[in-house]
Amino acid sequence: MKIATIAILALAVTAGGCITIEERRALDVEQCRGYGFRTGTDAFAQCLQAIDLDRADSRRAYAYRDFGGPYGGYGFGYGYRRW
DSSP, X not given: OHHHHHHHHHHHXXXXXXXXXXHHHHXXXXXXXXXXXXXXXXXXXXXXXXXXXXXXXXXXXXXXXXXXXXGTTSOTXXXXXXX
């Protein structure tokens, strides 16, 4: 019973951090409005595009980051001889 409760709680916490595409778009629109851009202008569209490109760049950097340097992220000494 305790394990099921902990599992349900962990699932709720994990799912609570999710955001839908529509919510993300609304946050981006509000951010650009906060910068002073008016809806429907080219500058507003460029602001939204810059936010989207920055988000894509962050995802790409996370995917291609170096995991742990020269040891491949497997811990010190994996595949490496210390004399």
